[in-house]
Amino acid sequence: MRRVLVTRAREDALRTAEELRRRGFAPLIAPVLEIVATGAPIPAENFDAILATSARAIRYAGEGLAALRGPFFVVGAKTAQALAARGARVEASAPDVAALTELLLSRFAAPSHFLYLAGRDRKDELESFLRSRGHAATIVETYEARAADALGEEAAAALAAEEVDAALHYSARSASIFFALADAAGAPETLRARVAHHALSEDVARVLRAAGCAHVRVAAAPDQASLLAALEAQ
The missing domain is CATH 3.40.50.10090 (Rossmann fold)
Incomplete structure (x- = not known):
């Protein structure tokens, strides 16, 4: 074997x-790697939409997640399921970041303010797209992957x-x-x-x-x- x-x-x-x-x-x-919560607080503000590209970003978010009213735009079924488990409703789920950016492009023509729940170590693809379109993004790193x-x-x-x-x-x-x-x-x-x-x-x-x-x-x-x-x- x-x-x-x-x-x-x-x-x-x-x-x-x-x-x-x-x-x-x-x-x-x-x-x-060891996945741990950062304990970063989620701002008590109004956002045009909340973004997440991983289920971990939701699972490791603190109690402040409950106060967010959405709409939520996410990548992956697991991310959507993690939100549902915490009582939130997902507006739309895309299969990957590229598809998510296309979705945001069609829904948010004017500059908007997004909350992005993310991991500390991540690719810049989504943030680069938001910047290129004149959007503002508040990024909350809810978890990090520490080296063993x-x-x-x-x-x-x-x-x-x-x-x-x-x-x-x-x-x-x-x-x-x-x-x-x-x-x-x-x-x-x-x-x-x-x-x-x-x-x-x-x-x-x-x-x-x-x-x-x-x-x-x-x-x-x-x-x-x-x-x-x-x-x-x-």
Whole structure:
């Protein structure tokens, strides 16, 4: 049975591990990030709309979320579900940020004021769009992904014994942190020479190649289903 290293934050890694077992793999959880709430307050103001691109931004928002009246424009079904769980109604949900910007373009022709609930480490795509259209954005970072201090003992031991066959990588940042922690733990060169490293996107793959990985595979689409499909095709 192939052993697969899962480098996601623990909550997500546990769900991925369950799916890997169902597909006949032996998962090895090695979280390199810890998701924590920032405690940042949500302003008691009126906004033309509230934006969120991840369910975590909602789950880690404080009590101030209850006072927001919307409308909410979000990315992803999970984000919409997280809002529904907190009693809020979603005006519209888009499949990705690009689709969200198209939606906002059609709904808000005049400069508007948005509240953007976000993570501390994020891409600038949505904010760049808002600036380019003359909108104002109040950004509240409700959570952050902190780098782990070390690899877990089980993962470090498996790497040392050369018992890892593949690794799943979900972001460029987490891939960089993983190799820093693996090197600090004294992982052998086989981690780069023999292990198959599966990347969620080309951005992640670039980090893996720069780290010297010989076997890098990129998911056909930036989602877990495609990532696991690539793993099964290995």
